[in-house]
Amino acid sequence: MACYPENYPEKKVCDEMNYSRQMSESIRLGVVLAAAGGFMDAYSYMCRDEVFANAQTGNMLLLGINLSAKNWNQALHYLFPVLAFAIGIALADIIRFRSREEQFLHWRQISVFIEAAVLFCVSFFPQGLNTAANSLTSLACGIQVESFRKIHGNGIATTMCIGNLRSATQHMCDYIHSKNKVSRDKGLLYYGIIFCFVTGAVIGNLFVRMWKERAILVCSAILFLAFIMMFVDMEKDKRENREEKSSLY
Numbered sequence: 251m252a253c254y255p256e257n258y259p260e261k262k263v264c265d266e267m268n269y270s271r272q273m274s275e276s277i278r279l280g281v282v283l284a285a286a287g288g289f290m291d292a293y294s295y296m297c298r299d300e301v302f303a304n305a306q307t308g309n310m311l312l313l314g315i316n317l318s319a320k321n322w323n324q325a326l327h328y329l330f331p332v333l334a335f336a337i338g339i340a341l342a343d344i345i346r347f348r349s350r351e352e353q354f355l356h357w358r359q360i361s362v363f364i365e366a367a368v369l370f371c372v373s374f375f376p377q378g379l380n381t382a383a384n385s386l387t388s389l390a391c392g393i394q395v396e397s398f399r400k401i402h403g404n405g406i407a408t409t410m411c412i413g414n415l416r417s418a419t420q421h422m423c424d425y426i427h428s429k430n431k432v433s434r435d436k437g438l439l440y441y442g443i444i445f446c447f448v449t450g451a452v453i454g455n456l457f458v459r460m461w462k463e464r465a466i467l468v469c470s471a472i473l474f475l476a477f478i479m480m481f482v483d484m485e486k487d488k489r490e491n492r493e494e495k496s497s498l499y
Contacts, residue, residue: 275400275401275402275403276479277401277439279398279479279480280401281442282472282476282479283362283394283408284443284444284447284450285472286394286408286473286476287304287391287447288448288449288452289457289468289469290303290304290369290390290409290466291303291304291409292453292455293458293469294331294388296454296458297462297463297466298380298387299380301327301384302331303384303391304388304409304410306331306332306388310328312328313325313328326381327380327381330381331384331387332388334384334386334388334392335389335391335392335395337389338388338389338390338392338395341392342361342392342393343396345357345360345361345364345397346397356480357397359477359480359481361393361396362398362476362480363474364393365390365393365473366470366471366473366477367470368387368389368393369386369390369470369473370467370470371386372386372387372466373463373465373467373470374463375463394409395408395409401439401443404417405417406439406440406443408443408447411444414447415440417437418437418438418440418444419437421440422434450472453468454469
C-alpha cells in the first residue's frame, strides 16, 4: 500500500513501515523458523552421518579435507548437500518470480509448505539413504534461508548463527557506546533468534534419541505451523493497512 504520492518524501518512511510489518517478518514467525533451523542441523548431524543441513561452510571444509585425502565417496557425502542447498535457494527464487500478488497463497507460504513436505518425505528414508536424506534436508534449508531473510526489517538468518552473532554483538556494542535503545533492542532480537536456534537443536537432539529417522516429522510439523501462522499474520496486515489507509483521509 502506498500512503503518499510518489513525489512525497514521507512515502519512503511509510513504505518501510509497511514492509517491516509484512507477515514474513514477524518476530513470532522468526522464532518458529529459527527453532526449525536448529532442529534440522541437529537432525542431520546426529542422525544422518554428521553432515550439516544448514552450515554449508562446515560441509565445504569437510569436502576439502576428504578431497585432499582422496576419500572420494566421503567427499560426495558432503558435496551433494552443498549443491542441494544452492538448488533450494534457486527454487525459492523461481517461486518468487512466478508468483502473483493476487494469488491466494503468498510465495513465502508456498516455500515453507514445500519445505515441510520435503522434510516429511525425509523421515521415511532409511540409514542407507543418508546422503539423499541430507541432500533433501539441505534443499529445504536453502529454501528457508532465501525465503526468510528479514525480521522486522533486520537482516536475520533463521538457519545459521554466525551473521546473527556478529550483528547482535555489533548492536550491543553500539548501545554500550551510544545508549541508543534501538541498537539494544536490535541486539536482543538477534541474540533471541540465536537462542531459538539453539533451543531447536536441543529439541531436535531429544527427538532423534527417541524417534531416530522419524524425528524430522516434528520439524515438518513446526514448519506447517509457520505456514498456518502466515495466514493469521496476513489477515492482521490487511486489517492494519486498512486502518492506516482510512486514517489518512
